[in-house]
Amino acid sequence: MAKNLPHWPKTPPRCQKPRSVLQETMEDIDKNGDGFIDLEEYIGDMYSHDGDTDEPEWVKTEREQFVEFRDKNRDGKMDKEETKDWILPSDYDHAEAEARHLVYESDQNKVRTAPPFFLGG
Numbered sequence: 001m002a003k004n005l006p007h008w009p010k011t012p013p014r015c016q017k018p019r020s021v022l023q024e025t026m027e028d029i030d031k032n033g034d035g036f037i038d039l040e041e042y043i044g045d046m047y048s049h050d051g052d053t054d055e056p057e058w059v060k061t062e063r064e065q066f067v068e069f070r071d072k073n074r075d076g077k078m079d080k081e082e083t084k085d086w087i088l089p090s091d092y093d094h095a096e097a098e099a100r101h102l103v104y105e106s107d108q109n110k111v112r113t114a115p116p117f118f119l120g121g
């Protein structure tokens with residue numbers, strides 16, 4: 001006799017579309033779930049304000065970055081496209097990316113390597 005047929009699970013594995021980095025990032029940072037990342041959510045993801053202490057310099061820098069670079073249409077929050085440009089800058093139009101990348105990179109490095117991220121708790 002032939003071997004037993006393999007035992008199929010009752011429910012076939014669902015074909016789940018993997019969530020994109022963009023989606024995950026947005027869901028992660030977008031605390032109030034409105035589909036946008038506003039300035040407070042953006043900052044809150046990296047820094048939690050602790051009592052009366054003044055914001056460190058790098059947080060101020062991040063705020064400026066948000067206003068200057070992230071929020072391209074200046075409506076005070078990052079939509080999906082703006083977030084994409086933030087986390088996936090390589091998606092830029094290539095020629096343009098080439099020019100912007102250098103600036104972006106050096107900016108990022110400055111910010112990223114400066115202070116460790118204190119996630120208060």
Ligand SMILES: [Ca+2]
Pocket residue numbers: 030031032033034035036037038041
């Ligand atoms: Ca939000």
Ligand SMILES: [Ca+2]
Pocket residue numbers: 070071072073074075076077078079082
């Ligand atoms: Ca915007």
